[in-house]
Amino acid sequence: MFTTAWSASPQLPSEGFTPNWSREGFWRQSVRQVVRLSAGGGRLRVRLSNAYGASPVRIAGATVGRTIAGAGIEPGSLRPLVFADGIPARGETVSEPAELPVAAGESVTVTLYFDAATGPATFHAQAFTTGYRGEGDLLGDVGGEGFDAVSESWYFLAAVETDSGRTDGVALFGDSLTDGFGSTVGADRRWSDALARRTGRPVLNAGIGGNLLLNDSAWYGEKGVGRFRRDVLGVTGVDTAVVLLGVNDIGFSETGTEPTYKPAPVVEADELVAGYRELLRQGRGLRVIGCTLVPFGGSDHWGEHAAKVAHEVNEWLRRSGEFDAVVDLARELADPADPDRLRPSYDFGDHLHPNDPGYEVMAEALSAVL
Known part of the structure; x- marks a missing residue:
């Protein structure tokens, strides 16, 4: 097979x-x-x-x-x-x-x-x-x-x-944080690569930089609730899906007039929760793991509304019990001096994306619940 x-x-x-x-x-x-x-x-x-x-x-x-x-x-x-x-x-x-x-x-x-x-x-x-x-x-x-x-x-x-016959594949579903932005080019240091090395399981990267959970983008792909069926459910040998998506839905409205960051509606937490529930509905039969949104204070995606919604979404992810498991990346990557920001040693430099050590930490945290 x-x-x-x-x-x-x-x-x-x-x-x-x-x-x-x-x-x-x-x-x-x-x-x-x-x-x-x-x-x-x-x-x-x-x-x-x-x-x-x-x-x-x-x-x-x-x-x-x-x-x-x-x-x-x-x-x-x-x-x-x-x-x-x-x-x-x-x-x-x-x-x-x-x-x-x-x-x-x-x-x-x-x-x-x-x-x-x-x-x-x-x-x-x-x-x-x-x-x-x-x-x-x-x-x-x-x-x-x-x-x-x-x-x-x-x-x-x-x-x-390959004809490995494996049926325990893990599909990581997300945006640039999954795609690997901030990792060393050509070195295979995305969190999908780190997870494969740690677990020995097939790990598939279903990230698209700039992707949104709720809206299609001319630059950054079909919305997550629209492409999940093709990019996760349509992939052979997968029994686990990991969802890390929503920072762009929250943050694009804070970025100003950049043409690629459109559409950029002001999104509320209950809208993102409805999107996560749609992924869970589509993903019945798989083990679906949710991830809290990483800290992004100080980035171009951050602002008063983004902060409010990020906190609300992360609390829902921690408390709802609707995912089969939750990985609290917000806490794993946070700066102890300011939990809304990435720890400096994990920050690629834009206060939004992890670097190679940050992606390794993400993989370590996820591997603990697989």
Whole structure:
């Protein structure tokens, strides 16, 4: 049985504050992308998404191999990936299984060659790892010399699945705090990576930077209550979902006139509670763990109303008993001198996102209740 060993939540082609190739798409180009697996196996398959594409996308060729460094692939590990068809408009496709033994914690490199124009590319904006683009068919370029452009986004790539047979996967569902903003780029130091190392379980990252629980965003993905079914319930091998979402719903209205921070309605605690209850309703059959909102005092998301709602939401999460368990990240990450702020040693620098040690603390706290 195949289970998901890595995933990324698809997004509408856009730029926002992350330069990328999604709007221009690809033509007569190869795209090489590196992902770190949280489950091993003897065979793997790759899932591609065209969720936001109005036309089918032709895959002229694809390969997978073990990553060495940069765009390089371990000699002798390169395997062809066979897709029966292209990626249908508004749909997805999965490759035939490829024989490639891999271990949990190992990285693999997926290369896609597009000989026809793709149009705008369904993508995941913030990968916090480097991807590569080169002109022409570079499927067999194990050294990676032909790849002369780089990006920190994933394109069309939605999941890598292995035949591990695992059914104890954990899906982390959230915004940039889950996506990994503030972690060291290319080092796999998100809290999903830390949790996989600590527990040995498959851990899937269903975070989207800037995501909102209650409203769709042109820049930051479909609202959480809308994408939960696809990005968590639709992922194979998951038995636990972890929800850390709501800071942007509260904070965008405090940020001023930044165009990417729209929509930005003033949200009350009872609206967020209703959103959490909708996720719990959809997630029946899974173990669903809630997380209190992290301290974000001093950030551009903070203000009098945000403070009030954050306190109310966190108290509801602690006391309601509606989640199967609750991880109190607000207390784990708080500055002892000011509980509304991140502890300085955990602060990436914007008073909103943790750094690598902060993400490690989050993973430690979550692992205690898994």
